[in-house]
Amino acid sequence: MSAIELDFWIFVTVCFLTWITSVITKEYSWVDRIWSIIPVVYVWVFAYYEALTNMRLNVMAVLVTLWGARLTFNFARKGGYSRGGEDYRWAILRAKMSPALYQVFNIFFIVLFQNALLLAISIPADLALGNSTELNQTDFIFGAAFLFLLLIETLADQQQWEFQELKKDGKSGKGFLDKGLFAISRHPNFFAEQAQWWVFAAWGITTAGGHFEYLVGVIILTALFLGSARFTEQISGAKYPEYKNYQSKVSMMIPWFPKR
Numbered sequence: 001m002s003a004i005e006l007d008f009w010i011f012v013t014v015c016f017l018t019w020i021t022s023v024i025t026k027e028y029s030w031v032d033r034i035w036s037i038i039p040v041v042y043v044w045v046f047a048y049y050e051a052l053t054n055m056r057l058n059v060m061a062v063l064v065t066l067w068g069a070r071l072t073f074n075f076a077r078k079g080g081y082s083r084g085g086e087d088y089r090w091a092i093l094r095a096k097m098s099p100a101l102y103q104v105f106n107i108f109f110i111v112l113f114q115n116a117l118l119l120a121i122s123i124p125a126d127l128a129l130g131n132s133t134e135l136n137q138t139d140f141i142f143g144a145a146f147l148f149l150l151l152i153e154t155l156a157d158q159q160q161w162e163f164q165e166l167k168k169d170g171k172s173g174k175g176f177l178d179k180g181l182f183a184i185s186r187h188p189n190f191f192a193e194q195a196q197w198w199v200f201a202a203w204g205i206t207t208a209g210g211h212f213e214y215l216v217g218v219i220i221l222t223a224l225f226l227g228s229a230r231f232t233e234q235i236s237g238a239k240y241p242e243y244k245n246y247q248s249k250v251s252m253m254i255p256w257f258p259k260r
Helices: 003-025 030-034 038-048 055-077 088-096 099-128 137-168 188-208 212-239 243-249
Strands: none
Touching: 003 030, 003 038, 003 099, 030 099, 038 055, 038 099, 055 099, 055 137, 055 188, 088 099, 088 212, 099 188, 099 212, 137 188, 188 212, 212 243
C-alpha cells in the first residue's frame, strides 16, 4: 500500500466517523474539530514512508505540526472541543434549510467536501517522496515563509482573542476589531492560513519540478475561505452599521494600506 493509498483510507475512516458523530450528537462541527489534526497525520504518513530519512519531508511535517498545534490551541480556548461548541454559522444555515436538506448539506459539504479538502492540501508532500537530496536554499526560503505566515496568523488570532475578551466585559467600545493587523486586513488570520498552504503546495511542486495539478486543493481552500469570509461579513454588516465603512477602507484579505 502506498502512502497516498493509506492516506485515502484514513480519509474514508474520518469521513464516516465525523458523519456518524454529527448524526448522534446533532452537532455539526466535528470536521472543524479535526481540521487542525488530520492534515498533520496525512503529512507524517508521507514522512513515515521514507522511514524519517527524508529531511525535506521531515521539515515539512514538523512545520505542519506547528501549524496544527497553534490552530488546535486557538480552537480549544474558544470552546470548540466542548459540548455546544458548534460553529454559530451552521445554526444560521440550519434555520434556512429543511431538516432533510440540511442533512444532505451535512453529508456532501461538511463531511465529504471538507475532509477531501484537508486531504488535498496535504497531498503536495507526496511530491517530496523519493527526493531525499540535502536541504537547499529553496527549502530554507519556503520553510521561513511558512514560519513567518504562522507567526502572522498567531498574532492575528491573539489580537482577536484579546478583543473578544474585552467585548465580553463590555470594554471593547466597538462590535468588531479594526486595530492591529485588522487595520490592514479584515481577515489577516484567514490570509495567513491560506498563504501557508500556498507555500506548502509550491514547496512540493518546486521539489518535483512540476505537477501543478497539486494546486487544486489550495485553490479550492482559497475559494472556501473567500466564501466563508463573505458569509461572516454579511452577519457582521447586519449587526454593526459601521462595518460597511470598515469594509470600504480596509482590504478584505491581503494586508495593505487602508484607504483614507
